[in-house]
Amino acid sequence: MKIIYSERHRLHHGEREMYRGQLVPCFEKPERAQFVYDAVKERKVGEILEPKEFPVSAIERVHAPRYIRFLEQAWDLWTAQGYTNDALPAVWSIRGHRDDIEPENFSGKLGLYSYDSGTPLMAGTWAAVKTGADIALTAQELVTGGERAAFALSRPPGHHAGRDFMGGYCFVNNAAVAAQGFRDHGAERVVVLDVDYHHGNGTQSIFYERSDVMFLSIHGDPRTEYPFFLGHANEIGNGEGVGYNKNYPLAAGSSNALWFDALGDAVRRINDYRADALVISLGVDTFADDPISKFQLREPEYRKLGAQLAALKLPTVFVLEGGYAVAEIGHNVAHVLQGFEDAG
Numbered sequence: 001m002k003i004i005y006s007e008r009h010r011l012h013h014g015e016r017e018m019y020r021g022q023l024v025p026c027f028e029k030p031e032r033a034q035f036v037y038d039a040v041k042e043r044k045v046g047e048i049l050e051p052k053e054f055p056v057s058a059i060e061r062v063h064a065p066r067y068i069r070f071l072e073q074a075w076d077l078w079t080a081q082g083y084t085n086d087a088l089p090a091v092w093s094i095r096g097h098r099d100d101i102e103p104e105n106f107s108g109k110l111g112l113y114s115y116d117s118g119t120p121l122m123a124g125t126w127a128a129v130k131t132g133a134d135i136a137l138t139a140q141e142l143v144t145g146g147e148r149a150a151f152a153l154s155r156p157p158g159h160h161a162g163r164d165f166m167g168g169y170c171f172v173n174n175a176a177v178a179a180q181g182f183r184d185h186g187a188e189r190v191v192v193l194d195v196d197y198h199h200g201n202g203t204q205s206i207f208y209e210r211s212d213v214m215f216l217s218i219h220g221d222p223r224t225e226y227p228f229f230l231g232h233a234n235e236i237g238n239g240e241g242v243g244y245n246k247n248y249p250l251a252a253g254s255s256n257a258l259w260f261d262a263l264g265d266a267v268r269r270i271n272d273y274r275a276d277a278l279v280i281s282l283g284v285d286t287f288a289d290d291p292i293s294k295f296q297l298r299e300p301e302y303r304k305l306g307a308q309l310a311a312l313k314l315p316t317v318f319v320l321e322g323g324y325a326v327a328e329i330g331h332n333v334a335h336v337l338q339g340f341e342d343a344g
């Protein structure tokens with residue numbers, strides 16, 4: 001399969017994130033994409049291409065223009081106040097507050113558009129994020145054009161980013177941008193399947209009222225696992241979207257058998273939905289040795305996952321999400337992609 005990658009991801013290299021009450025070095029770092037690049041290249045998974053550039057309007061198909069304007073201008077606004085360190089929020093809009101008025105104060109703006117203090121914004125963040133969306137759209141365009149599958153090797157990840165908020169290391173929802181790209185180019189029904197350890201709260205919230213994009217997610221139970229506030233089994237969609245959202249929360253430490261039971265049910269639902277295209281939010285923080293997650297997947301499971309996705313026989317875009325066991329992330333991603341390719 002074709003792989004889309006750009007060195008411009010390096011423009012986003014946050015210094016520190018708030019973790020358990022302390023500012024610690026960022027888990028989401030440039031080496032992650034480097035290791036994935038090295039592994040897919042070494043294993044000859046496919047030709048590696050640079051992304052095409054798309055208009056920012058393609059991002060605004062799923063994100064609020066005022067949020068995108070903020071992302072574009074944030075670093076200049078921050079440094080205009082004399083700061084040079086990464087911007088991290090310290091105050092948030094929460095229940096009972098208003099979110100229809102954007103504060104003039106930068107900290108207020110940043111808090112309006114954030115939901116955690118783990119997602120530092122720095123000089124090159126917007127450039128890297130825009131390229132990440134271009135990577136996802138390039139993958140979607142290739143698959144719409146006839147490629148069986150493509151891998152969007154993008155960072156920072158995106159599945160926690162909602163219509164108008166960032167968080168969980170995510171700014172623009174690359175998987176949602178790709179899903180909408182499929183919809184805007186002939187696909188009637190699109191599935192986003194999120195196999196990252198963490199619930200794709202951003203992706204769910206973007207498509208929650210829609211029946212043309214079905215969202216399914218297998219993840220650590222939000223009662224104990226990040227992002228905590230969305231991802232329960234009783235979230236089934238709203239309005240038009242009722243029945244088109246499916247969550248499989250699994251207890252931390254769940255067995256691979258349980259994980260694949262969930263995948264089996266998701267596959268059945270995807271087949272019943274008669275999708276025209278499939279987007280996989282491919283996080284490999286489900287890895288047994290991941291430093292911040294608690295599932296048990298290893299190479300055999302990643303290859304099995306790839307094979308079961310191939311059996312759907314759908315035009316497929318894989319979008320990189322999480323995975324923090326940096327030395328192994330590349331191999332784990334490659335195992336999924338090779339499992340998919342080998343299943344033919």
Ligand SMILES: NCCCCCC(=O)NO
Pocket residue numbers: 118160168169196197198226283285321322323
């Ligand atoms: N800072 C809290 C943990 C963020 C998890 C990010 C992730 O891997 N999401 O899939």
Ligand SMILES: [Zn+2]
Pocket residue numbers: 196197198283285321322323
């Ligand atoms: Zn994750």
